[in-house]
Amino acid sequence: MISQKARYALRALIALSRANNSMMIAQIAEEQQIPRKFLEQILLDLKHNGIVASRRGRLGGYGLLMPPDQITFGRVLRIVDGPVAPLPCLSRIAYRRCTDCKTEANCEIRRVFARVAEAVRDVLDRTTIADAIGNGWPEIAGAEKNAEKEKKSVPLQA
């Protein structure tokens, strides 16, 4: 099971992608029904990991640091939940040998779960936020809408 936190993170990123503009924490929190202070931490974490950028002060807010079709589910999950692998000894970002199994190469359990891990990565590392919402970025059809919003948009800071 993925954590609630990871789901919040994904929902926030989807919201930001749809908005096609920066949004304030409070705005995302209300729209997505996410506890505001919890969302703050999540966004901060995503910022520290180069997914989003922010701006402080009165016209502050968060925005994507890259187009939605470059943000994979796998990357977000690894930031928020840690390893995606079903066993520590199969993790790429946090490999840890299993203390008990003698020789990793012929561990029956590892062999089976290696196939699970591969299947999971096959989906998570190939599916982006853009795939999830069903379009790329920037929205080509929304050119006029974008132009209108650009007046109000302010540069964000990584």
Next chain:
Amino acid sequence: MISQKARYALRALIALSRANNSMMIAQIAEEQQIPRKFLEQILLDLKHNGIVASRRGRLGGYGLLMPPDQITFGRVLRIVDGPVAPLPCLSRIAYRRCTDCKTEANCEIRRVFARVAEAVRDVLDRTTIADAIGNGWPEIAGAEKNAEKEKKSVPLQA
């Protein structure tokens, strides 16, 4: 990540399959380096779920209730760890609606993880203990060895 408990369960079942005979808890615990009292609980749980059978008293022990090629990883994991699905709303054994998402049918996150769930089940529900150890049961080649052991073997109780 799957739990340590699930790994112990799988290892115990692999040991029982290899032994091709009933084993005492203490025997499995020592061989597999599993805390004995913890293993007791696990085996009891597997017994309550029809995977293994036991016999009490002096010549007691545990044995498989079905051939290893009929015990899938998925079944064991669901008994020991609960749902295999990445989201409650994708679980077959413990479905729970996500409180927050309005309409399940067009939840972007659910759509993506449905593909993950399918991929995971594809491996876990098709892979058996026999697959993991690389042979079926009973061992056709071990006919004489089996006959020898049959003298000592005692019927187990489901």
Next chain:
DNA sequence: TAAAACACTACTTATTAGATAGAGTTTTGG
């Protein structure tokens, strides 16, 4: 009939999930 083995239930302890709280730092409208 007592020792050996499983059966059951309750407890413990450490970690994690899911928040909440609050003080600090930037930014900007007036």
Next chain:
DNA sequence: CCAAAACTCTATCTAATAAGTAGTGTTTTA
């Protein structure tokens, strides 16, 4: 220039879960 608005950071809290321990009860058989 300053106060309100918004992000930043760190600490704390509570409930649940993971992983294991403990102890008493029940069954079997040498």
